Amino acid sequence: MKSIDLSNEKVITLGDLTAAAKDDTIELLVGENAVMTPSALEFTEQHRISVRRGGRAPAGGNDLFTSPEAEAVKEEICHVGRKLWQRQYVDGNGGNISYRIGPNQVICTPTLLSKADLRPQDLCMVDLEGKQLAGGRPRTSEILMHLEIYKEVPEAKAVVHCHPPHATAYAIVGRVPPTCVIPEYEVFIGKVALSPYETPGTPEFARTVIPFVKTHNTVLLGNHGIVCWGDTVTHAEWYAEVVDTYCWTLMLASQLGAPLSHIAGDKAADLLAIKKKLGLPDPRHEDKECAVCDLPAGPGSIAIPPPGRPASPRSEIEEIIQAVTDRVIAALQTKR
Numbered sequence: 523m524k525s526i527d528l529s530n531e532k533v534i535t536l537g538d539l540t541a542a543a544k545d546d547t548i549e550l551l552v553g554e555n556a557v558m559t560p561s562a563l564e565f566t567e568q569h570r571i572s573v574r575r576g577g578r579a580p581a582g583g584n585d586l587f588t589s590p591e592a593e594a595v596k597e598e599i600c601h602v603g604r605k606l607w608q609r610q611y612v613d614g615n616g617g618n619i620s621y622r623i624g625p626n627q628v629i630c631t632p633t634l635l636s637k638a639d640l641r642p643q644d645l646c647m648v649d650l651e652g653k654q655l656a657g658g659r660p661r662t663s664e665i666l667m668h669l670e671i672y673k674e675v676p677e678a679k680a681v682v683h684c685h686p687p688h689a690t691a692y693a694i695v696g697r698v699p700p701t702c703v704i705p706e707y708e709v710f711i712g713k714v715a716l717s718p719y720e721t722p723g724t725p726e727f728a729r730t731v732i733p734f735v736k737t738h739n740t741v742l743l744g745n746h747g748i749v750c751w752g753d754t755v756t757h758a759e760w761y762a763e764v765v766d767t768y769c770w771t772l773m774l775a776s777q778l779g780a781p782l783s784h785i786a787g788d789k790a791a792d793l794l795a796i797k798k799k800l801g802l803p804d805p806r807h808e809d810k811e812c813a814v815c816d817l818p819a820g821p822g823s824i825a826i827p828p829p830g831r832p833a834s835p836r837s838e839i840e841e842i843i844q845a846v847t848d849r850v851i852a853a854l855q856t857k858r
């Protein structure tokens with residue numbers, strides 16, 4: 523018997539497996555939400571038994587999870603997980619990574635595991651509704667956000683979510699970095715979006731990114747972290763590096779006591795043209811009226827207008843006028 527069926531068990535123990543498994547067992551069928559004890563998980567790993575969840579898959583469905591392509595994707599996800607941890611972009615069991623391997627199949631990281639410790643056998647496979655199809659460990663609860671991105675953006679093949687400190691600092695003050703300061707950032711990210719806060723892991727949280735992901739490959743998640751999508755897992759991680767380094771550099775520059783110098787309009791337009799050639803999204807590709815550059819009123823960050831009000835240079839000017847008025851009134855009051 524190559525396949526053993528324990529799909530009626532809520533908890534699968536080592537005893538269940540040793541009683542049922544034979545020498546030629548290569549597959550274990552378990553319920554979608556069944557829990558496997560650590561020793562049962564270890565047994566499947568030692569005996570190279572693949573775990574399929576939620577009943578029998580359609581013909582060929584489970585082969586995908588153990589295909590050479592899937593094995594290469596799993597290796598890449600583990601490698602990227604270690605990079606995220608080494609750069610301090612993930613803390614505790616935070617962050618998650620996924621890759622769309624089939625029209626309705628996504629390989630993703632499991633919940634409750636540090637991205638530094640990921641092994642290929644720890645990864646899971648889900649469908650586009652989040653139902654787990656394979657993997658001994660339960661999938662990340664944040665997969666719902668990844669799936670919204672895959673459904674919204676056909677070009678998105680990989681999604682990385684993490685908590686890099688500098689970009690997250692912007693997300694917790696509700697501001698975004700200005701554009702037209704550093705060429706690499708302009709080409710790979712450019713105008714970054716900021717989504718409103720929602721409780722992580724919920725469908726409401728997953729939906730907060732929908733309005734932004736078609737025209738932005740990177741979104742700052744209000745009071746939380748960031749999410750990036752790309753054509754590969756490696757490239758999605760690059761965007762996390764580019765946005766966090768950019769935010770960090772702006773924070774340093776803003777302490778130097780001099781205003782930022784900006785890349786001039788025509789040179790900035792050159793960068794936007796390079797970006798379009800690379801096939802990278804940017805809302806400015808479509809908006810002929812909008813100025814290429816967002817220039818900050820204060821050092822290093824720009825305010826996001828309240829919901830329902832379009833971003834316009836006027837709100838920045840109003841901010842400056844208000845700041846100047848406040849200072850003049852304060853100066854007059856101290857003179858009295």
Ligand SMILES: [Zn+2]
Pocket residue numbers: 616617683684685722746747
């Ligand atoms: Zn998170």
